[in-house]
Amino acid sequence: MSDNGVIFSTEALNLWYGKNQALKNINVNIKMQKVTAIIGPSGCGKSTFLKVLNRMVDLVPNVKYTGSVNLQGHNIFDENINLVNLRTRVGMVFQKPNPFPKSIFENVAFGPRIHGKHKKSELNELVEKSLRQAALWDEVKDRLNEPGLSLSGGQQQRLCIARTLANEPEVILMDEPTSALDPAATSRIEDLVRSLRKHYNIIIVTHNMQQAGRVSDETFFFLNGELIETDRTEVIFTNPKDNRTEEYITGRFG
Amino acid sequence: MAKLDEADFYKIQVQKQPAVGTSSRKMQDDLTQQSIKSNLGNFILEKFFLICGMLSIFVLLLILYFLLKNSWPALQEVRISEFIFGQRWMPSSPNPGFGALPLILGSIIITVGALLMAVPWSLAAAVYLGEAAPRLIREILKPVIEVLEIFPSVVLGFIALVVVGPFIARVFNLSSGLIGLTGAIVLAIMALPTIISISEDALNSVPKDYKEAAIALGATNWETARYVSIPAASSGIVAAVMLGFGRVVGETMAVLMAAGNALDMPLKEILNIPVPTLMQSMRTLTATIAIEASDVPWGSTHYHALFVIGVVLFVITFLVNLVSDIMLSRFQEVNRND
Numbered sequence: 001m002s003d004n005g006v007i008f009s010t011e012a013l014n015l016w017y018g019k020n021q022a023l024k025n026i027n028v029n030i031k032m033q034k035v036t037a038i039i040g041p042s043g044c045g046k047s048t049f050l051k052v053l054n055r056m057v058d059l060v061p062n063v064k065y066t067g068s069v070n071l072q073g074h075n076i077f078d079e080n081i082n083l084v085n086l087r088t089r090v091g092m093v094f095q096k097p098n099p100f101p102k103s104i105f106e107n108v109a110f111g112p113r114i115h116g117k118h119k120k121s122e123l124n125e126l127v128e129k130s131l132r133q134a135a136l137w138d139e140v141k142d143r144l145n146e147p148g149l150s151l152s153g154g155q156q157q158r159l160c161i162a163r164t165l166a167n168e169p170e171v172i173l174m175d176e177p178t179s180a181l182d183p184a185a186t187s188r189i190e191d192l193v194r195s196l197r198k199h200y201n202i203i204i205v206t207h208n209m210q211q212a213g214r215v216s217d218e219t220f221f222f223l224n225g226e227l228i229e230t231d232r233t234e235v236i237f238t239n240p241k242d243n244r245t246e247e248y249i250t251g252r253f254g
Numbered sequence: 255m256a257k258l259d260e261a262d263f264y265k266i267q268v269q270k271q272p273a274v275g276t277s278s279r280k281m282q283d284d285l286t287q288q289s290i291k292s293n294l295g296n297f298i299l300e301k302f303f304l305i306c307g308m309l310s311i312f313v314l315l316l317i318l319y320f321l322l323k324n325s326w327p328a329l330q331e332v333r334i335s336e337f338i339f340g341q342r343w344m345p346s347s348p349n350p351g352f353g354a355l356p357l358i359l360g361s362i363i364i365t366v367g368a369l370l371m372a373v374p375w376s377l378a379a380a381v382y383l384g385e386a387a388p389r390l391i392r393e394i395l396k397p398v399i400e401v402l403e404i405f406p407s408v409v410l411g412f413i414a415l416v417v418v419g420p421f422i423a424r425v426f427n428l429s430s431g432l433i434g435l436t437g438a439i440v441l442a443i444m445a446l447p448t449i450i451s452i453s454e455d456a457l458n459s460v461p462k463d464y465k466e467a468a469i470a471l472g473a474t475n476w477e478t479a480r481y482v483s484i485p486a487a488s489s490g491i492v493a494a495v496m497l498g499f500g501r502v503v504g505e506t507m508a509v510l511m512a513a514g515n516a517l518d519m520p521l522k523e524i525l526n527i528p529v530p531t532l533m534q535s536m537r538t539l540t541a542t543i544a545i546e547a548s549d550v551p552w553g554s555t556h557y558h559a560l561f562v563i564g565v566v567l568f569v570i571t572f573l574v575n576l577v578s579d580i581m582l583s584r585f586q587e588v589n590r591n592d
Contacts, residue, residue, distance in 0.1 A: 056470055061389065088472035099465035101486055111471040114481065160467070167471060 007171060007201045008053060012067035014242065015048060017060060022048045024225045026067075030218075035193060035202045037216030037233065038208060039126045041248065044222040046205045050173050053203065054090040055083055065074040071171075088115060090171040091164035096180050097156035099148035099163070104131075104140050107148040107159055111167040124168055132161035133199075135192050154185025161192065165200075172196070190215050209249055213237050221245045293375060321564050328352070328558030337562055343517050345546070345556040352559050356519045358566060360536035362435070363520050367438035367532050368445060368502045373495055375442070376449035380491075383450070384457035385465075385479040396451065403447035411511030414440040419512065426533065434520060434532040437513030441505055445498035456490020457483050489582055496578050503540075503571060510541040539567050543580060 008030040015023035022045045029034050036048040052069060055076060068075045085127055088111070099107050108127045117123060127144070131137040136158040140151070148159050157177060163193040164172055174193070178186040193202060193215045206212050212219055212233065219236040221229045221244075229236065229245045240246045321541055329337075332352045340353020377398075383392050422439075423431030460483045468478040484491065514535025521528035537545075543560050550557045 052541070054470065055464070059466070059469065084472045084474060086472075092470040094466065094470075095464065096463060098461075098467045100464055100467065100482060110473075110481070114473050114477045115470070163471065165431055193520075 004029075006030065007032045008068045008069060008071055008203075010067065013052065013056070013065065013069060014067055015045075015052065015063065015065040018062045018172075022225050023052070026227050028220065028227055028230055030201070030203060032201055033197070034217040035197045035204060035215055036202065036218045036220065037212035038205045038222060039207075039212050039219045039248070040222035042207075043224075045225040046220075046222045047175055049222065050092075050175055050203060051207050053171070053173055054087050054092055055081075056087075056092060058083075078254075088167050089169055090173060091169035092168055092173045093157070093160050093164055093175065093177045095176045097153055097160050099103075099156050099159050101147065101149060103145045104148050104151070104159060105144040108162050108166045110163060115167070127162075130162040132167040133165050133196065134158045135188065135195070136162055152185070154181050154188060157181060157185070157189060158192065161189075161196075165196075169200065171201045171203065174202065176205050176207055179207060186211070207249070209237075221248065223248070274290075290425060291438070293469045316569050317378040317506060318568070320570065321561055323556055325561035325565050327553050328562050331555050332559070337559075337566070341519055345358045345559055346550075350555070352562075354539070354542075354563060354566065356517055356538055357539045357542050357563065358570075359520050359530065361503060361538040361540070361567070361570070363532060363536065364434050364437045364441060364513060365499065365503045367434065368441035369495070369499060371438065371442035372445040372449060372498055372502070376429045376446050376494075376498070376562070377453060377491070379446075379450045380494075385483060386475050396454065399447050400451050402449075403451070405444075407444060407508040408511070410440050410507060411443060411508035414508060414512035424464065428533075430514065430535065432512060432514035432549060433534055434513055435453055437509040437536075437538070438532055440508045440512045441502045444505060444508060446500050448501055449494045449498040452494035453487070453491040454492065456487035459490070460470070460486045492578055492582050496575065502572075503567070506538075506540040506544045509538050510544055513541070513547065515541060540562050 010026050010028050013023055013026040014021065024111075024164065024223075026049065038049060042045045048057060052065065053076075056224075057065070065077065068077055071074070071086070071090070074081065074245060093231045100110065102110070105127055108130050109123045112123060112126050119124070122136045128137060128141075128215075131140065136155060139155060140146075140159075148156065151159060155182075161177075178189050181189065184230055191213060193204065196202060197217075204212075204215065219233045220227060221242075222235065223244055229242045231241075236245065237249060240249065259420045336475060337352055337354050338358070340351060341355050341356055342353045343356060343436050344351040344353030383395060387395070415432070418439055419431035421431065422433065422436050423429070457479075464482050464486055465478055473481070515537040516535035518534065519528075520531060520534060520536040522531040522533070523529075543563055546556070547560055550560060
């Protein structure tokens with residue numbers, strides 16, 4: 001089970017899009033109760049790696065993968081894995097805020113509803129709790145029936161986080177969650193990530209190295225589909241072992 | 255160390271910037287210069303599009319005027335209530351009857367029957383094609399379905415006459431299978447391609463973001479379609495059903511060949527209450543015009559009465575369009591997209 005405080009561990013993970021190999025022999029453990037940042041230049045496979053963890057990568061045509069990814073003792077590549085349960089336990093927040101064209105309430109209640117929670121009182125409670133955790137409740141509590149798309153970009157992204165939290169996941173994957181937001185909205189999301197780390201395992205892909213430095217405990221550096229280096233964030237940023245890591249974080253390429 | 259590099263980066267940026275001021279003179283000239291050629295082109299194109307738009311509206315109004323003008327003489331001889339509620343359509347008998355109610359009901363019953371079959375069927379097909387089908391199957395099926403759309407209606411009518419009719423007669427143990435149900439089945443099949451292909455387009459244009467979000471929340475394909483894609487595509491789906499309705503209510507040849515064309519009221523008494531039925535021979539408004547127009551004496555009351563039938567058809571389609579437009583705008587207010 002939760003031995004050694006590891007939530008995910010991958011073994012010999014290889015992934016191809018058609019003939020292009022996007023991930024090359026990834027062997028890594030992702031620790032529990034930590035924020036793990038994944039950094040690297042565009043096209044290095046960091047988003048792909050994230051999408052493997054909830055098998056959203058399956059939606060890409062012609063994708064093929066080998067190796068194993070263990071989530072608390074289960075290989076998520078096994079044939080008998082229930083993808084609905086996997087994606088409920090491993091939630092995801094996307095690059096561009098993507099609330100449904102439904103009300104704020106319905107956006108958050110979507111997950112619980114499809115998983116069989118229909119009691120109004122239960123849903124009300126869950127929606128409020130999720131919106132509070134996502135630091136959005138105070139801004140929207142008087143207009144829960146307004147469309148989610150009427151919110152600002154930053155609020156929409158927090159709504160998407162609340163929507164993910166309503167599923168009560170163990171892991172939250174975030175794929176460059178602030179890349180479409182302005183600096184003020186970005187810093188609110190970063191505060192949110194820090195406050196959520198106590199209760200959730202968070203894995204965040206980011207282009208922004210300062211962001212990785214601000215929010216994460218652990219950092220993985222990807223380059224051309226390979227995992228170059230993993231360490232505690234302050235070590236990666238102050239004393240990287242690999243030359244390529246140093247070159248990337250000092251801005252010499254990327 | 256990152257800071258140092260950032261500073262270098264900005265230096266390079268600044269150097270690459272062209273010196274301010276050198277091009278400002280030229281830009282000012284550009285700003286005030288008027289090109290007669292492009293202005294004239296713009297003007298002509300704008301007016302051309304305006305004329306095209308106005309012309310299409312004008313032609314439609316002309317048709318409406320023609321319909322009303324030609325139905326007017328009949329309406330002076332026969333009261334409009336007689337047309338709409340009269341139950342005896344015998345326009346060429348010595349004691350003529352101009353009650354179009356059996357025809358109006360025939361059209362309505364066959365149309366509703368056809369849509370009741372076609373809409374669920376084609377929506378299921380559209381959802382399968384748009385949400386669940388592997389890409390290869392979708393790429394093969396979609397064009398095939400669209401080709402079905404151009405099938406000549408007389409061919410379908412013929413198939414109804416020689417295949418569907420006898421089959422229906424055998425199943426329900428009737429002397430003739432040319433009844434409303436047969437007409438409705440043929441019309442449903444004719445409406446399928448239109449409804450499928452347009453609602454599939456609507457489902458396909460739902461942003462991928464929505465679907466991904468739903469799937470990442472643990473929704474199955476079906477739940478994604480049911481709770482996300484179909485609501486988001488609803489206006490397109492309603493438009494598809496409307497086009498299907500237009501196809502069905504306006505179709506003439508196939509339904510003329512299939513439905514038997516009896517002039518009785520298409521009603522059946524159940525517990526002394528007349529209930530609309532598909533199980534008897536009936537005639538639609540469109541079939542009436544097609545059957546009678548060729549040998550009606552020019553300028554007679556009967557001739558003008560056929561134009562009244564045209565007006566009735568026009569009013570039915572207009573009302574249905576209006577109601578669905580209103581429904582749609584209501585719905586969009588609730589489910590605003592942005």
